Amino acid sequence: MEGRSPSGKSIRCWLWHASVCLFLLAGAVTLQAQDGKAFVKEAEKLKAAGQLKEALEQYGLAIRVNPEYVKALQGRASLFLDMNRMGDRMADLEHVARLTPRDAANQTMAAQACLDAREPAKARTYAEAALAISPKNMPALQTKVRACLALKDIDCAVTGADAALAMKASTDTYYLHALSRMASGDYTTADADLDKVLEWNYLYEAAYVASAETQLQLYRGYRGVSMQIRALEKAIDRCTRGLELNPSGTELLIARSKAYALQKEYSKAIDDVSKCVALGREDTVVYYQRALYYHGFGQEQNAVNDLNKLLLQYPDHVGFLRLRAECREANLDLDGAAKDLGVAEKLMKDHPDRWTTADLKAIGTDKERVQMRVFEMNREGDPPMITVVEPLRHDDVVRVSSALAQVRVAGHVRDKSPIKAIQVQGLPADYDPDDLSPEFRATIPLAAQAKEILVMAEDVYGNKATTVLRVERTEGDPPALSVSNPATSADGKVTLTTGNDQIFVEGHASDPSGIRSVMVDGKFASFIPDTASTDFSIKLDVTGKDRFTVRAEDRYGNVAENTYAIARITPVAPPPPARETAEKTTSPMGTVWVVYIENADYRNMPALNNVGMDKMRGTFAKYQAQRTLVKKNMTKTQLERFFNIELRDMVRKAQVNTLLVWYEGHGRSQGGKAYWIPVDGKADDIYSFYNYGPLKGLMENYSESVKTTLVVSNAAGNDPSFYELTR
Numbered sequence: 001m002e003g004r005s006p007s008g009k010s011i012r013c014w015l016w017h018a019s020v021c022l023f024l025l026a027g028a029v030t031l032q033a034q035d036g037k038a039f040v041k042e043a044e045k046l047k048a049a050g051q052l053k054e055a056l057e058q059y060g061l062a063i064r065v066n067p068e069y070v071k072a073l074q075g076r077a078s079l080f081l082d083m084n085r086m087g088d089r090m091a092d093l094e095h096v097a098r099l100t101p102r103d104a105a106n107q108t109m110a111a112q113a114c115l116d117a118r119e120p121a122k123a124r125t126y127a128e129a130a131l132a133i134s135p136k137n138m139p140a141l142q143t144k145v146r147a148c149l150a151l152k153d154i155d156c157a158v159t160g161a162d163a164a165l166a167m168k169a170s171t172d173t174y175y176l177h178a179l180s181r182m183a184s185g186d187y188t189t190a191d192a193d194l195d196k197v198l199e200w201n202y203l204y205e206a207a208y209v210a211s212a213e214t215q216l217q218l219y220r221g222y223r224g225v226s227m228q229i230r231a232l233e234k235a236i237d238r239c240t241r242g243l244e245l246n247p248s249g250t251e252l253l254i255a256r257s258k259a260y261a262l263q264k265e266y267s268k269a270i271d272d273v274s275k276c277v278a279l280g281r282e283d284t285v286v287y288y289q290r291a292l293y294y295h296g297f298g299q300e301q302n303a304v305n306d307l308n309k310l311l312l313q314y315p316d317h318v319g320f321l322r323l324r325a326e327c328r329e330a331n332l333d334l335d336g337a338a339k340d341l342g343v344a345e346k347l348m349k350d351h352p353d354r355w356t357t358a359d360l361k362a363i364g365t366d367k368e369r370v371q372m373r374v375f376e377m378n379r380e381g382d383p384p385m386i387t388v389v390e391p392l393r394h395d396d397v398v399r400v401s402s403a404l405a406q407v408r409v410a411g412h413v414r415d416k417s418p419i420k421a422i423q424v425q426g427l428p429a430d431y432d433p434d435d436l437s438p439e440f441r442a443t444i445p446l447a448a449q450a451k452e453i454l455v456m457a458e459d460v461y462g463n464k465a466t467t468v469l470r471v472e473r474t475e476g477d478p479p480a481l482s483v484s485n486p487a488t489s490a491d492g493k494v495t496l497t498t499g500n501d502q503i504f505v506e507g508h509a510s511d512p513s514g515i516r517s518v519m520v521d522g523k524f525a526s527f528i529p530d531t532a533s534t535d536f537s538i539k540l541d542v543t544g545k546d547r548f549t550v551r552a553e554d555r556y557g558n559v560a561e562n563t564y565a566i567a568r569i570t571p572v573a574p575p576p577p578a579r580e581t582a583e584k585t586t587s588p589m590g591t592v593w594v595v596y597i598e599n600a601d602y603r604n605m606p607a608l609n610n611v612g613m614d615k616m617r618g619t620f621a622k623y624q625a626q627r628t629l630v631k632k633n634m635t636k637t638q639l640e641r642f643f644n645i646e647l648r649d650m651v652r653k654a655q656v657n658t659l660l661v662w663y664e665g666h667g668r669s670q671g672g673k674a675y676w677i678p679v680d681g682k683a684d685d686i687y688s689f690y691n692y693g694p695l696k697g698l699m700e701n702y703s704e705s706v707k708t709t710l711v712v713s714n715a716a717g718n719d720p721s722f723y724e725l726t727r
Contacts, residue, residue, distance in 0.1 A: 036066040040075055047079060055079055070096055070106075077113065086117040097126060104134035111143045120150035136167060145176050154183050171201045178210060187217045205249060208242030211235075212255035219262060235259040250276045254289060266297035284310060291323060300331035318344045322363070325370070334374040341367040375460070383465040384415040384457040387687075392516075392555045398453060398469045400446065401556040403476030408557070409453060410441040412687060417459040424455050435670070437686050446471070478560040479511035479552040493565045494548075500568075501543040504704035508535055511554040519551045524694070526701040528645055530555065538701040542566060589708060590657025594620055594628040595647065597676075599665030601633050604682050608665065615714060616662040623660060636678040639690045643698060651702040658708040659699050663692070667715025676715065 039062035046055035059076035062069055073092045080089035090113040097103075097110035111126035124147040130140035141164045148156035161180035165173045178193035194211040197204050215235035222228045239256035243249055257272035273290045287306045294303035307324040314320060325340035345363045348355045388411040391398045400407050409424045414437045422429040422440045429442035446453070455467045485506040486494050496503065505525070509515050510533040518525045518536040525538035540548060551561045596616055600608045613630075629650075631642065651659065666677040668689060675689035682688045692711065699709045 036062045036069045036072060039065065040069070040072050043072075043075060043079075047075075052079060052083060056083075068099055070099060073099075074109075077109075086113070089113050090117040090119065090122075094122075094126075097129075101129075102133060104130045104137050104140065107133065108137060108140040108143065111140060111147070115143055115147055115150070118150075120147040123147040124151065124156075138164065138167060138173075141167070142172065142176055145180060149179060149183055152183075154180070158184055171197045171204055171207075174200075175204065175207055175210070178207075178214070182210065182214060182217070187214050187221065190214050191218065202241075203245060205242055205246055205252070208238050209249075209251045209255055211238045212242075212252070212259065216255070216258055216262070232259045232263055248279055250279055250281045250286075254285065257289060257293065261293055261296060264296075266293050269293040270297065284314075288320070291327070295323065295327050295330070298330075300327040303327040304331065316347055318347050321347075322366075325366070329370055329373075334370055334377060338367060338370045338374055341370060378417060379461055380416055381461070381463060382416065383463045384413045384419065384459055386413050386455055386457050386465050386467040387411050388455060388467060388469060391557055393469065396469055397472050399472050399474045399556050401476045401554075401558045402448070402473040403478075404557050405445060405447075406443055407446045407453075408441065408443050409455065410439070411455070412437060412439045413457045413465075414685075414687075415457075415459050415463075417461055417463075419457060420460045421458045422456070425453060437670075448473075474513070474556040476558055477511075478558045479509050479515060479554050481507070481509050481550060481552045481560040481562055483507040483550060483562070483564065488564055492563065493567055495567045495569060496542070498568050498570045501541060503540050503542055504537065505540050505548070505550070506535065506537045506704075507550065508533070509552040509560075510534070511552075511558070513558075514555045515552060516555050517551075517553045521545075521548045523697075526644075526648055526698060537703065539704070539706075589623055590705075591655060592623050592625040592658040592660065593651070593654075593656050594623075594625045595659065595661045596628060596630045597634060597639075597661070597663045597665070598630070598632045599634060599663075599677070599679050602666065602677075602679050602681075604680070605666055605677065611664040616664075616712075619712065620660055620662070623658065625660065627654075633679045635680045636688060636690055639676070639678055643695060647699075648702045651699075651706060655703070655705040657705055659702075659706060659710070661695070661699075661709075661711045663711075663713045663715060665715060667713055674713065676713065 039058045043055045043058035043062065046052075046058060056076065056079055059072055059079065062072035063076065066072070073096050077089045077092040077096075080086070080092065090110075093106070093110040093113040096106050100106045107126050107130035111123045111130060114120070114123035114126060124144055127140045127144035127147060130137050131144065134140070141160055145157050145160040145164060148154075148160060157180040161173070161177040165177045167173075174193045174197045178190040178197070181187070181190040181193065191211070191214050194207050194214060197207040198211065201207075212235040215231045215238065219228050219231040219235075222231060236256055236259045239252045239259070242252045243256075246252070253272045253276050257269040260266070260269035260272065270290060270293045273286055273293065276286045277290075287310050291303040291306040291310070294300070294306065304324055304327050307320055307327065310320050311317065311324065321340045321344040325337040325344070328334070328337040328340065341363060345360070345367055348360055348363060352360075388398070388409065390410040391400050391407055393399075409429070413419055413422060413431075416436070418436060419431065419433065419438055422431050422438075424440075424442040425444045425446075427442060427444055429440040431438040431440040444453075450471055452471055453469045455469070456464060458464045483505060486496070486503055488494055494503075505520050509518050509527070512532055514530045514532055515527065515534050516529065518527045518534075520538045520540055523538060523540075525536040527536035528534040536552075542548060545566060547563055547565045549561060549563045551559060553559045594616070596613055598611050598613075600611050602608075629647075631638075634642065650656075663676055665679075666681070668675045668677055668686070670686055673691060673693060675686070676692050677683075677689050680688065681690075692713070696709050696711050700706055
């Protein structure tokens with residue numbers, strides 16, 4: 001009812017309920033804290049017993065019960081320290097620092113944990129927070145100095161170290177003062193500080209290392225020889241005394257090795273740094289220092305070996321590349337040195353912000369100097385050897401059709417050195433300048449009264465060779481050319497159904513002088529070369545095309561060329577499905593033939609003993625081959641005849657659907673092309689090799705029945721890239 005005040009009984013009842021609730025809440029909090037303490041107590045017992053994993057679990061339970069339980073967080077952080085989990089320790093002590101913002105000791109512990117976890121910026125922040133609470137907190141001040149040194153804030157480090165030393169002179173404050181003075185370049189003061197540290201505590205190992213490094217810096221600053229000698233002797237003495245206390249001190253070994261190297265005692269320097277490797281230290285510093293010592297000692301290959309290890313891990317390290325280039329040059333591996341300098345120069349140009357103009361100029365100069373040494377070292381006086389294969393040649397006479405006003409000249413040049421120029425009738429020919437034995441081609445105008453063709457080749461050393469070919473004009477009649485499949489109309493039109501984009505073109509070409517090439521839309525068809533009459537065939541993709549061209553050329557360059565228009569029609573009804581007969585194979589690959597070529601008994605190269613068909617059988621097992629053709633020890637002429645004529649005729653007769661070719665024998669890669677080496681091939685003559693690159697396409701054009709072809713070269717290559725090129 002409005003205006004009515006609560007009775008005394010109601011007030012007493014409300015107070016009683018509130019008291020009960022408060023009692024229950026306090027009991028829950030007390031119970032929670034009690035449970036957390038129990039977990040911590042159990043964790044401490046387990047930790048003392050060495051059961052770290054179980055102790056960690058108990059600390060975790062305590063923190064889960066009470067996420068703000070400082071003692072549990074600190075206990076777990078201590079456990080993380082024992083387990084070398086610095087990141088987790090830092091997270092726990094940072095949590096403690098946030099829970100107790102006015103506790104200088106906790107802020108200091110967080111700073112130290114951050115520094116150990118390699119977070120110097122955080123460490124500095126927590127250390128400054130501790131110093132704001134307690135300005136004379138020595139651990140916080142020392143942690144701040146170390147953090148500033150890690151952050152390369154030299155002024156901060158020097159100021160903090162001065163304050164710490166003024167507050168209390170101890171081995172630690174003198175040591176930090178020395179480190180800050182070393183960072184600022186005041187090595188004289190640092191030397192005096194470190195002498196004081198070792199005078200007070202001769203067991204201070206870090207001071208021995210710092211003292212040796214200080215002496216090395218003083219050596220570089222001294223101009224007098226006697227002062228330099230004393231500095232190096234003191235550095236060696238400091239390290240030797242430190243190693244007497246700790247023979248496994250790798251920092252002491254590295255510092256002493258540097259002093260030995262400056263004394264030109266490279267064998268002692270190498271011995272010291274090799275001890276580091278024996279002690280299990282194999283970081284970048286160790287291998288780089290040893291490479292430097294090997295280089296100074298004249299053991300260039302050992303230096304290269306160490307640098308190879310470093311460059312496997314850091315392939316874009318310009319310093320390592322330049323040092324390896326120096327070592328390779330000293331070891332007369334000039335090609336390797338030039339390659340390293342070229343890679344280093346490219347890396348520097350890709351990051352111009354990291355390098356000065358002088359740096360780029362210096363490495364460019366070094367590369368040019370090494371390349372010039374390579375150039376001069378390889379200098380020879382032999383002229384190139386020119387071979388002309390087109391037009392048709394007999395001795396020094398080429399036969400050219402009387403109907404041609406232009407003639408295509410092609411051939412190859414062999415030389416030990418790179419070719420600088422190839423010209424035909426004074427016009428530059430096309431060739432690959434990076435190939436030591438390049439093929440060349442040129443189309444030149446040839447007047448009716450022209451009597452000769454001049455071919456000239458010059459290598460990079462100015463050695464020239466000239467071949468003069470007398471021109472003999474021949475008949476000018478083009479070959480006879482016809483297409484039998486697909487059917488063509490009188491006006492040269494081919495009708496295809498819509499969607500039929502793969503056709504098999506067959507026909508016939510003839511000429512009394514012999515057919516040299518048959519091409520369909522710029523691709524070589526399968527035919528019998530250099531015969532007066534031959535059938536040809538090719539599988540042609542006519543997707544998006546409205547015509548195709550068939551071209552035949554005789555041995556003298558006379559050309560017949562027919563163009564056929566393509567008309568597409570849509571069938572009224574789809575053709576009925578073909579009935580499968582019992583005679584047809586159930587294999588989805590159809591009739592499968594395997595061709596196995598084994599070249600082992602070489603005439604001009606080492607014989608191969610580890611050849612055999614086992615690997616081929618395992619690889620081709622899933623194809624269910626109906627026939628395997630085995631060919632052994634084939635010459636180049638036999639290879640060409642077999643693939644151009646014999647195999648084609650057999651495939652057509654048997655209506656083979658799948659052809660698998662496996663080659664065993666020597667192989668070679670050059671100029672980006674892969675070759676099989678016939679048994680009569682010569683190791684230094686690329687023109688005696690068999691280029692099998694076009695083989696897959698050639699086999700596809702044997703017959704319309706051929707649907708699948710595969711060529712595998714299980715060859716013994718002469719370089720690592722052969723495997724990638726041929727698989």
